[in-house]
Amino acid sequence: MTDMIKTNDRTIxxxxxxxxxxxxxxxxxxxxxxxxxxxxxxxxxxxxxxxxMDSSLSYRWSCRMAVCGSCGMVINGKPQLGCETxxxxxxxxxxxxxxxxxxxxxxxxxxxxxxxxKKLESVKxxxxxxxDATKAAPKKKQPEKTSTGVYKQKPAELGLYKQFxxxxxxxxxxxxxxxxxxxxxxxxxxxxxxxxxYNLDNRDQGADERTEVIQDKNGVWSCTFVGYxxxxxPKNVDPAAAINQNKAxxxxxxxxxxxxxxxxDK
Amino acid sequence: MQVVKADIIVVGxxxxxxxxxxxxxxxxxxxxxxxxxKVYPMRSHTVAAEGGSAGVVQSHDSLENHFIDTVAGxxxxxxxxxxxxxxxxxTEEMIQLEHWGCPWSRKxxxxxxxxxxxxxKIERTWFAADKSGFHMLxxxxxxxxxxxxxxxxxxFYTTDLIIEDGRAQGVTAIQINxxxxxxxxxxxxxxxxxxxxxxxxxxxxxxIVTGDGHAMALRAGATLRDMEFVQYHPTGLPGxxxxxxxxxxxxxxxxxxxxxxxxxxxxxxxxxxxVGQPKNKHMELGPRDKLSQAFWQEQRKGRTIExxxxxxxxxxxxxxxxxxxxxxxxxxCSLAKNYMGVDPVHQPVPVRPAVHYTMGxxxxxxxxxxxxxxxxxxxxxxxxxxxxxxxxGSNSLAETVVxxxxxxESAIEFARHATQSDQTRLLxxxxxxxxxxxxxxxxxxxxKASHIRHDMVKTMETTLGIYRxxxxxxxxxxxxxxxxxxxxxxxxxxxxxxxxTELLQAFELESSLTVAQGMAIGALNRKESRGAHQxxxxxxxxxxxxxxxxxxxxxxxxxxxxxxxEDVNVTRFQPAAxxxxxxxxxxxxx
Amino acid sequence: xxxxxxxxxxxxxxxxxxxAYRFYMLRESSCVFNLLYCINxxxxxxKLAAGPDAWNxxxxxxxxxxxxxxxxxTLGLTLIHTITFANMAPRVAPQQVRKAVGDxxxxxxxxxxVVVVNIVIIxxxxxxxxx
Ligand SMILES: Cc1cc2nc3c(=O)[nH]c(=O)nc-3n(C[C@H](O)[C@H](O)[C@H](O)COP(=O)(O)OP(=O)(O)OC[C@H]3O[C@@H](n4cnc5c(N)ncnc54)[C@H](O)[C@@H]3O)c2cc1C
Ligand code: SF4
Numbered sequence: 012m013t014d015m016i017k018t019n020d021r022t023i024x025x026x027x028x029x030x031x032x033x034x035x036x037x038x039x040x041x042x043x044x045x046x047x048x049x050x051x052x053x054x055x056x057x058x059x060x061x062x063x064m065d066s067s068l069s070y071r072w073s074c075r076m077a078v079c080g081s082c083g084m085v086i087n088g089k090p091q092l093g094c095e096t097x098x099x100x101x102x103x104x105x106x107x108x109x110x111x112x113x114x115x116x117x118x119x120x121x122x123x124x125x126x127x128x129k130k131l132e133s134v135k136x137x138x139x140x141x142x143d144a145t146k147a148a149p150k151k152k153q154p155e156k157t158s159t160g161v162y163k164q165k166p167a168e169l170g171l172y173k174q175f176x177x178x179x180x181x182x183x184x185x186x187x188x189x190x191x192x193x194x195x196x197x198x199x200x201x202x203x204x205x206x207x208x209y210n211l212d213n214r215d216q217g218a219d220e221r222t223e224v225i226q227d228k229n230g231v232w233s234c235t236f237v238g239y240x241x242x243x244x245p246k247n248v249d250p251a252a253a254i255n256q257n258k259a260x261x262x263x264x265x266x267x268x269x270x271x272x273x274x275x276d277k
Numbered sequence: 278m279q280v281v282k283a284d285i286i287v288v289g290x291x292x293x294x295x296x297x298x299x300x301x302x303x304x305x306x307x308x309x310x311x312x313x314x315k316v317y318p319m320r321s322h323t324v325a326a327e328g329g330s331a332g333v334v335q336s337h338d339s340l341e342n343h344f345i346d347t348v349a350g351x352x353x354x355x356x357x358x359x360x361x362x363x364x365x366x367x368t369e370e371m372i373q374l375e376h377w378g379c380p381w382s383r384k385x386x387x388x389x390x391x392x393x394x395x396x397x398k399i400e401r402t403w404f405a406a407d408k409s410g411f412h413m414l415x416x417x418x419x420x421x422x423x424x425x426x427x428x429x430x431x432x433f434y435t436t437d438l439i440i441e442d443g444r445a446q447g448v449t450a451i452q453i454n455x456x457x458x459x460x461x462x463x464x465x466x467x468x469x470x471x472x473x474x475x476x477x478x479x480x481x482x483x484x485i486v487t488g489d490g491h492a493m494a495l496r497a498g499a500t501l502r503d504m505e506f507v508q509y510h511p512t513g514l515p516g517x518x519x520x521x522x523x524x525x526x527x528x529x530x531x532x533x534x535x536x537x538x539x540x541x542x543x544x545x546x547x548x549x550x551x552v553g554q555p556k557n558k559h560m561e562l563g564p565r566d567k568l569s570q571a572f573w574q575e576q577r578k579g580r581t582i583e584x585x586x587x588x589x590x591x592x593x594x595x596x597x598x599x600x601x602x603x604x605x606x607x608x609x610c611s612l613a614k615n616y617m618g619v620d621p622v623h624q625p626v627p628v629r630p631a632v633h634y635t636m637g638x639x640x641x642x643x644x645x646x647x648x649x650x651x652x653x654x655x656x657x658x659x660x661x662x663x664x665x666x667x668x669x670g671s672n673s674l675a676e677t678v679v680x681x682x683x684x685x686e687s688a689i690e691f692a693r694h695a696t697q698s699d700q701t702r703l704l705x706x707x708x709x710x711x712x713x714x715x716x717x718x719x720x721x722x723x724x725k726a727s728h729i730r731h732d733m734v735k736t737m738e739t740t741l742g743i744y745r746x747x748x749x750x751x752x753x754x755x756x757x758x759x760x761x762x763x764x765x766x767x768x769x770x771x772x773x774x775x776x777x778t779e780l781l782q783a784f785e786l787e788s789s790l791t792v793a794q795g796m797a798i799g800a801l802n803r804k805e806s807r808g809a810h811q812x813x814x815x816x817x818x819x820x821x822x823x824x825x826x827x828x829x830x831x832x833x834x835x836x837x838x839x840x841x842x843e844d845v846n847v848t849r850f851q852p853a854a855x856x857x858x859x860x861x862x863x864x865x866x867x
Numbered sequence: 868x869x870x871x872x873x874x875x876x877x878x879x880x881x882x883x884x885x886x887a888y889r890f891y892m893l894r895e896s897s898c899v900f901n902l903l904y905c906i907n908x909x910x911x912x913x914k915l916a917a918g919p920d921a922w923n924x925x926x927x928x929x930x931x932x933x934x935x936x937x938x939x940x941t942l943g944l945t946l947i948h949t950i951t952f953a954n955m956a957p958r959v960a961p962q963q964v965r966k967a968v969g970d971x972x973x974x975x976x977x978x979x980x981v982v983v984v985n986i987v988i989i990x991x992x993x994x995x996x997x998x
């Protein structure tokens with residue numbers, strides 16, 4: 012890393028929100044002036060700080076290629092991935108880096124994501140096939156199998172849920188969502204999009220089992236369609252669409268339930 | 278100290294670890310499985326795999342073909358019984374993933390699609406666009422949620438094994454968010470801790486790929502095998518090392534030198550195939566080691582392209598057209614744009630070889646057992662002998678699930694018969710391990726770990742590159758020894774508990790240095806050229822007489838690494854010349 | 868336990884803190900103005916029923932510069948709401964429909980519908996005026 016620095020004396024200033032629970036009452040900004048290297052991503056810059064200036068700086072990162080979802084941060088007010096943010100987009104202005112909003116800060120740029128993981132788990136994000144489905148009898152028919160034994164899924168059927176399966180769990184959308192801040196119980200964009208992904212899969216029979224969470228008041232009905240979640244999503248998942256499609260569906264089901272109450276429903 | 282009791286402990290929640298946990302949970306729903314990972318499971322580096330996963334499906338293909346490609350690709354250093362098991366079971370695992378919801382790319386009739394891959398004679402690589410590993414990992418993670426007896430310990434850093442009565446019976450770990458030491462006790466331990474590519478400077482691996490499992494196992498008395506075989510992927514982005522998948526070439530991408538010439542035809546991979554009509558095992562679809570070596574030769578001849586980030590060649594995808602690129606290689610397009618400022622639709626992408634995969638690992642048998650009873654190893658951290666001297670692209674994702682399942686079931690089987698040793702003795706062991714954590718946290722020497730790491734990765738790059746020379750490798754061995762000495766005098770400045778990443782990086786560096794030493798010793802003493810290990814100092818040929826052998830690294834009583842060898846299991850496919858392109862076709866006609 | 872996760876308070880004026888939130892509030896505020904305008908119209912209706920004097924007084928009030936500004940603001944916000952609504956509509960449509968039809972047709976169809984309905988109303992009003 013260090014040896015990649017070409018000799019010139021241009022620098023860029025990074026203001027980073029620092030918080031060490033063992034010594035700080037509350038988070039405060041720390042300022043670092045570092046060499047400006049044109050190809051550096053923010054992760055390269057943070058690595059430089061950690062290796063050369065302040066080894067106590069804490070942040071998460073791994074793949075460097077925008078697919079592991081570790082390095083979400085708020086950069087100059089906008090939730091972004093550190094690996095996809097380049098110094099050259101800001102230089103010579105300074106950069107202000109904060110941990111993701113709407114999450115408790117564990118330390119420095121690291122937030123506590125355990126609640127997010129619980130929410131992901133709550134939508135039953137796995138194929139529930141006809142055998143597993145415990146509630147109402149399956150509404151869809153299980154797709155045919157090919158001679159190799161895989162379920163048939165036409166490109167259009169794959170296309171139906173594909174975008175919602177692209178989520179890297181980076182939590183940028185949670186940071187972007189003001190409702191998340193107002194109601195921490197909100198299941199949130201990514202988790203609801205994941206539930207929707209499975210509901211739309213022609214191999215899945217579990218929609219009924221996910222309804223409880225998805226249609227809950229802390230489910231899609233906590234969303235007011237601010238829409239910023241979809242704007243910051245680095246993978247074009249469009250979680251706002253997932254949520255609002257479910258609202259439309261939920262409203263329709265609710266209206267229909269008066270017209271033709273189904274047997275066995277509560 | 279907090280003590281967690283489980284029946285089986287799985288360390289690592291990448292493709293291999295998750296598959297192992299699921300297999301164990303399915304086999305016995307009454308046993309407790311502790312799944313430990315230093316990152317949340319979906320951050321594991323399996324997520325970065327782009328190209329796909331191999332499994333024979335086409336009617337004109339056969340298991341025998343896959344077997345032959347794998348063994349020849351591995352330059353005959355493969356254990357053929359293991360390869361046989363692998364090819365016979367990989368398709369079933371791909372289908373299993375499909376049933377769990379993996380969004381494999383499809384043909385118009387709804388069947389799965391397969392693509393061509395380097396060194397594979399017939400298309401058999403299942404893919405999910407260019408995010409195959411991402412989709413496999415998320416599918417496995419999400420499916421694992423279904424099993425109540427898999428209890429996850431996310432963001433727990435494992436530091437050491439607990440060995441008692443000669444058996445692996447637990448591990449010690451740091452809960453990262455609190456710094457609290459934990460002891461996990463169980464009847465069997467599965468290691469699925471991934472590779473160790475981060476020992477090199479320029480690589481396609483994530484920050485977490487530091488060889489922790491290798492080092493823990495070695496310290497506990499296990500054997501590392503074939504560590505000298507390190508695969509360079511021919512097409513990484515200069516600077517970052519971010520990977521341009523082999524799928525690029527599978528779809529028809531070509532490699533050009535600075536004169537716009539398809540140089541691979543000069544290195545036994547020709548004759549030139551028409552642009553846009555890739556031919557299996559020819560030209561750009563040759564195996565990785567040969568392609569990376571060709572780059573090195575071109576560079577020597579001054580025919581590579583100079584870029585501010587170092588020499589490169591061009592990966593040209595323009596003729597595939599925007600529509601196909603967007604459908605098949607969307608990630609590649611955005612990575613090239615973001616990290617190189619190049620749009621593959623309109624411009625060729627500069628690429629160069631980067632360290633990608635480590636063929637070696639913890640020596641494991643067909644049932645994933647290791648030389649320590651109760652310890653099982655699987656995935657990139659293991660060497661079960663299937664990859665030999667060079668792994669074929671798309672064989673390792675398949676390996677994670679084929680052998681992940683085996684490891685999970687073997688561990689269950691082992692746990693069924695095993696009894697736990699006396700708990701006080703186990704906890705004594707644990708305490709000794711935990712002392713090591715405190716000692717590291719309080720390390721007050723004068724060396725900066727980050728600087729030792731910089732020196733290590735540079736040393737590995739310059740002395741154990743694509744081509745190797747005895748003198749340089751000796752220098753590598755000496756330098757790594759010196760760095761290990763320096764590490765003893767390391768200073769960990771951050772003494773805090775919560776999310777102390779400096780402490781974790783120190784542990785990771787310690788692991789990487791252990792692995793690096795094994796690599797350097799193995800390489801120096803392998804006096805031949807085979808697969809990914811190519812020498813230029815009088816050992817340019819493969820030497821089956823002396824080196825059709827796995828190298829083994831163990832620690833002696835004094836804790837020094839010692840080297841020995843063992844035979845390769847050659848069941849039916851005798852070593853022959855390893856040829857590609859027209860030469861291979863000629864060979865087949867004979 | 869050394870953990871002490873820090874929860875940042877949500878500022879009371881969070882909706883002023885970010886351009887995306889400000890725009891959201893602007894969009895949503897259209898409903899306040901629409902409500903007020905509806906009350907105004909309803910009032911007009913009562914006045915109409917109450918006789919020509921009351922109606923004329925109401926009509927004069929509509930000409931008051933403040934009322935004109937109010938009407939213009941309401942119109943502007945309603946337009947913003949209409950356009951953002953149309954932009955968001957494809958994302959509320961069932962995924963099957965969205966994939967089959969595409970975003971632009973849904974959006975343009977809605978906007979087109981709004982234009983047609985408005986033309987019809989204006990035409991009717993004009994005809995009513997002349998008749
Ligand atoms: C960029 C890239 C592209 C690739 N593309 C392909 C491809 O197209 N086809 C193919 O077949 N192969 C590909 N590979 C190789 C393949 O992805 C890997 O070999 C495979 O995913 C490894 O899986 P794994 O489960 O063994 O390890 P990983 O997925 O790396 O997981 C390791 C796990 O161990 C855990 N761990 C490690 N150390 C510790 C510790 N100390 N304490 C606790 N937990 C720990 C980690 O948290 C993680 O969960 C690619 C590799 C790379 C880098
Ligand atoms: S939906 Fe998008 S922003 Fe939200 S977690 Fe997933 S990838 Fe990140």
